[in-house]
Amino acid sequence: TLVMVTHEMRFAREVCDELVFMHQGRIHERGAPAELFAAQRTPELAAFIGG
Numbered sequence: 001t002l003v004m005v006t007h008e009m010r011f012a013r014e015v016c017d018e019l020v021f022m023h024q025g026r027i028h029e030r031g032a033p034a035e036l037f038a039a040q041r042t043p044e045l046a047a048f049i050g051g
Helices: 009-015 033-038 043-049
Strands: 019-023 026-031
Touching (some): 009 033, 019 033, 019 043, 026 033
């Protein structure tokens, strides 16, 4: 297990099996990178990845 903190979403998408998106100290979304990038459930993640 490796926990990595990054703002480089392209890198995270390529190397991670699971992503956890946090905003203001709280978990907003969690899942496989393909799922999170395809359909963001929160406006915070959409804004962060430019969607």
